[in-house]
Amino acid sequence: MMGQFSATPSSSRVMFDEEDNNGLVLCDKYLPVEVLIEIFCHVDCKTLLRCQLVCKRWKMLMNHVWHKKTEWTLGKPFPWNDKMPWTVYYLACTKKPYERNLVKNHSGALYMKYWNLTQNGGHQWRVEKPPAGIPELPQTEPLFKDRQTCFATSYEHCTKVQVIILTDEGIHPHILDTYQPPIEVSEWYGCRWDCPAEYQLRVKLLRHDNTKIDEFLFREVLEGEKLNRWLKIAHVFQNYGPGLRRITFEHRGKDRSFWAGHYGSKMAGACVCVRNP
Structure with a gap:
């Protein structure tokens, strides 16, 4: 009869038994x-x-x-x-968040995309293609194999920052809290042959509410034998405790002669890499 339905189970419900072949x-x-x-x-x-x-x-x-x-x-x-x-x-x-660079647009190929400019003094930030007044970026570095671009600063402080939310990148809180995998941060920096400059890198490990867990701060005056060459700064965070959820990567620079134009420090290859736990 239309509108009526009846069904008889083909078999009774079988309780799961780890010893039998259920599912195999x-x-x-x-x-x-x-x-x-x-x-x-x-x-x-x-x-x-x-x-x-x-x-x-x-x-x-x-x-x-x-x-x-x-x-x-x-x-x-x-x-x-x-x-x-x-x-x-x-x-x-x-x-695949491990063993890769979590910093986006690390050398300015996309101009200032993904970076928050917190100070943009003098003639402001600039991207140089290729870097001016300094040798080419090291070809031994995979980040620069097909790219010769860098960020350059001016005669007043230029500062920018990128926030990396580790959970968004695919690193589970369980890994961060239980295994605390090493986190390596690094960057190449330098300046022209004809003008001393200042460079600074500040990296913070933060909880979800932005309270600080740990910090790495590096400052250097580029003059004398440090002119006209690329240098690399690197640091590894370890045993930082539970609660890590985000990282801020901030760098800044300026020249020391107050010259018009972009005679300040240059930066390329900004990198934050979470090692395999």
Whole structure:
């Protein structure tokens, strides 16, 4: 009769038993756990999200699958423990946040995009293509292999900052709080052959409410043998404690002769790199 519906379950509900083959029999064929994990590792990340909803057996296997897939994707060992949220692995696989530069537009190829200009004195910030009055950027540095651009400052202080939200980049709070992976910050800096200059780098580790956890501050006067050459400053943050969520990378400079034009310090290759935990 139209409008009526009746259904009889094909079988009674079976309770999950870790000792039986539930979830391991596909198309009437038994697959050992090791084989099933290997198959899952070849599945794309979005499909894996659906796979872990299929049954309890598959859900139990998923952390092992995610861990193995993460190590495949990154090409390096990755931490494992029973309490690790699966989202740690998902973010590592999809965003690949480790061992890469998290600073956007590190040398001015996109002019001032992604940077907040907090001081723009004198003749203001400028991007030089290629750098003027100084040798080319080191070709041994991968960041400069196909790019010869740098930021240049003027005769009054020029300061700009970029904020890196680590969770947005794919680094899970569990990794930051539990493993505290080393964080390396670096930059190349220099000045012209004919004018001394000042350079400063300040990097802060911050909690989500912007309270400071740690800070690295470097200042240098570029004169004498430091003229007309590229120098590199680098620092590694370690054992910084729980709560880290964002990093501010701020650099500034000016010339010491108050000359019109861009005779101040030059900066390129700004880098913040979270090492594999």
